[in-house]
Amino acid sequence: xxxxxxxxxxxxxxxxxxxxxxxxxxxxxxxxxxxxxxxxxxxxxxxxxxxxxxxxxxxxxxxxxxxxxxxxxxxxxxxxxxxxxxxxxxxxxxxxxxxxxxxxxxxxxxxxxxxxxxxxxxxxxxxxxxxxxxxxxxxxxxxxxxxxxxxxxxxxxxxxxxxxxxxxxxxxxxxxxxxxxxxxxxxxxxxxxxxxxxxxxxxxxxxxxxxxxxxxxxxxxxxxxxxxxxxxxxxxxxxxxxxxxxxxxxxxxxxxxxxxxxxxxxxxxxxxxxxxxxxxxxxxxxxxxxxxxxxxxxxxxxxxxxxxxxxxxxxxxxxxxxxxxxxxxxxxxxxxxxxxxxxxxxxxxxxxxxxxxxxxxxxxxxxxxxxxxxxxxxxxxxxxxx
Amino acid sequence: xxxxxxxxxxxxxxxxxxxxxxxxxxxxxxxxxxxxxxxxxxxxxxxxxxxxxxxxxxxxxxxxxxxxxxxxxxxxxxxxxxxxxxxxxxxxxxxxxxxxxxxxxxxxxxxxxxxxxxxxxxxxxxxxxxxxxxxxxxxxxxxxxxxxxxxxxxxxxxxxxxxxxxxxxxxxxxxxxxxxxxxxxxxxxxxxxxx
Numbered sequence: 001x002x003x004x005x006x007x008x009x010x011x012x013x014x015x016x017x018x019x020x021x022x023x024x025x026x027x028x029x030x031x032x033x034x035x036x037x038x039x040x041x042x043x044x045x046x047x048x049x050x051x052x053x054x055x056x057x058x059x060x061x062x063x064x065x066x067x068x069x070x071x072x073x074x075x076x077x078x079x080x081x082x083x084x085x086x087x088x089x090x091x092x093x094x095x096x097x098x099x100x101x102x103x104x105x106x107x108x109x110x111x112x113x114x115x116x117x118x119x120x121x122x123x124x125x126x127x128x129x130x131x132x133x134x135x136x137x138x139x140x141x142x143x144x145x146x147x148x149x150x151x152x153x154x155x156x157x158x159x160x161x162x163x164x165x166x167x168x169x170x171x172x173x174x175x176x177x178x179x180x181x182x183x184x185x186x187x188x189x190x191x192x193x194x195x196x197x198x199x200x201x202x203x204x205x206x207x208x209x210x211x212x213x214x215x216x217x218x219x220x221x222x223x224x225x226x227x228x229x230x231x232x233x234x235x236x237x238x239x240x241x242x243x244x245x246x247x248x249x250x251x252x253x254x255x256x257x258x259x260x261x262x263x264x265x266x267x268x269x270x271x272x273x274x275x276x277x278x279x280x281x282x283x284x285x286x287x288x289x290x291x292x293x294x295x296x297x298x299x300x301x302x303x304x305x306x307x308x309x310x311x312x313x314x315x316x317x318x319x320x321x322x323x324x325x326x327x328x329x330x331x332x333x334x335x336x337x338x339x340x341x342x343x344x345x346x347x348x349x350x351x352x353x354x355x356x357x358x359x360x361x362x363x364x365x366x367x368x369x370x371x372x373x374x375x376x377x378x379x380x381x382x383x384x385x386x
Numbered sequence: 387x388x389x390x391x392x393x394x395x396x397x398x399x400x401x402x403x404x405x406x407x408x409x410x411x412x413x414x415x416x417x418x419x420x421x422x423x424x425x426x427x428x429x430x431x432x433x434x435x436x437x438x439x440x441x442x443x444x445x446x447x448x449x450x451x452x453x454x455x456x457x458x459x460x461x462x463x464x465x466x467x468x469x470x471x472x473x474x475x476x477x478x479x480x481x482x483x484x485x486x487x488x489x490x491x492x493x494x495x496x497x498x499x500x501x502x503x504x505x506x507x508x509x510x511x512x513x514x515x516x517x518x519x520x521x522x523x524x525x526x527x528x529x530x531x532x533x534x535x536x537x538x539x540x541x542x543x544x545x546x547x548x549x550x551x552x553x554x555x556x557x558x559x560x561x562x563x564x565x566x567x568x569x570x571x572x573x574x575x576x577x578x579x580x581x
Binding site: 012014180183184185186187291294295297298301370373 | 410411422423424425449
């Protein structure tokens with residue numbers, strides 16, 4: 001399906017990542033956002049609040065992030081595409097409802113413009129330290145999808161992708177920006193609406209009598225029906241059967257929770273987006289994501305100028321973790337170097353997926369700034385020697 | 387357009403960020419190059435320290451921050467004290483003539499000054515001092531074509547103020563074009579006026 005032209009601000013713009021994310025959401029068809037503004041994410045909802053009345057939709061500034069993260073789900077069940085936007089402290093408050101969205105299979109997008117933590121931390125300074133929280137922050141077994149843009153252009157493009165994946169898999173998608181990407185201003189090209197592919201809600205065509213709200217359709221993603229359409233069922237965070245009724249048996253739990261996992265894991269190859277360059281023949285591959293991937297690419301250039309054989313693997317999808325790709329790369333290289341704006345999060349996933357086939361080198365940074373290209377270069381030089 | 391690092395600094399309300407937006411737009415949209423702009427400002431809406439970093443290049447900008455600026459535009463004394471030492475040796479320093487006293491210069495920069503605020507007041511609105519500065523910058527650095535910057539000014543300001551901002555641009559541009567050489571202030575000396 002093509003994008004609704006009303007929401008698409010076709011043209012060439014010079015805007016920051018937060019604004020581009022908002023435009024991506026509007027282009028993807030989001031017509032509802034609930035939020036509790038927090039820096040460095042405020043500009044997303046500020047723009048949405050200004051733009052959405054011209055497009056036809058609603059923004060509600062809620063009393064807090066708990067309310068925001070559940071209100072948007074009400075809007076989704078009412079038929080809207082919806083999202084919320086926050087940063088670390090608010091993201092922490094949203095965890096309960098991310099679990100609820102995973103359990104009730106509510107397609108929606110949570111934008112987290114990461115700043116330094118823990119707690120209030122560094123309000124307008126960058127970090128990438130919510131990466132594990134995005135994956136594991138709510139209790140229980142579930143899968144989510146997380147994407148990491150590295151430019152304002154990608155904040156636009158990947159926000160659309162985030163909404164599309166949310167609809168395709170009926171899953172909450174975490175859009176993991178960081179302060180630098182959010183506040184960085186660059187050229188953003190917004191194409192014509194008929195060049196933007198938008199995934200519509202997977203709405204049931206079944207009659208009220210035949211409809212099973214959590215029934216399997218062969219692809220593990222159930223069809224949806226909205227409130228007020230006559231399909232009466234219970235949307236509950238309790239373990240439920242295909243009809244949506246709470247059912248506390250181990251069998252129902254096993255069937256439901258495995259499906260919630262498998263609908264994502266079985267499609268991981270399709271969901272896992274990455275960008276690679278010069279991996280064949282490399283001694284060292286730098287694995288990075290978000291703003292750090294740009295600093296890393298500069299370091300890779302510098303290392304190549306010195307004659308080192310260095311490749312780059314940029315993770316666009318962080319979750320599900322592209323373990324297959326890492327497992328494929330690891331046996332071919334001496335080391336995998338992983339710079340990130342935290343004290344060691346995704347590097348552990350890289351290490352796990354490498355299965356000891358390559359040395360894994362972390363380049364931690366506590367946040368508040370970005371690495372210098374030299375820091376990453378030094379680690380590349382060191383790793384090339386081993 | 388080889389990779390050029392630019393810092394613009396002053397206080398809130400002088401249009402520091404908008405100047406960087408205009409130049410970034412000119413480089414990336416109207417000259418089809420690449421530009422990355424980041425900004426720093428305090429919680430104050432007006433009067434607090436404010437600075438913008440702009441990197442323009444003919445290839446994609448990777449590292450988003452200025453490390454050693456080639457060009458610096460300084461609109462307040464506080465910004466001068468803080469940022470002037472960062473300027474690349476032999477770099478270009480542009481200052482607001484009435485607000486910045488240039489002293490203790492290191493690294494043999496090319497210094498240019500313009501009474502941007504005064505010019506803006508003469509045009510009727512102090513607010514357009516940033517467009518005067520952008521015009522002056524365009525003439526002095528010759529980094530961007532004047533037409534690209536004109537277009538960027540025109541589509542970055544509210545329609546009601548478009549004409550005034552374009553006038554301000556032309557004023558700064560003409561003044562910059564008329565200057566023959568950078569000044570060489572003695573340590574501690576006040577910046578020069580045109581004579």
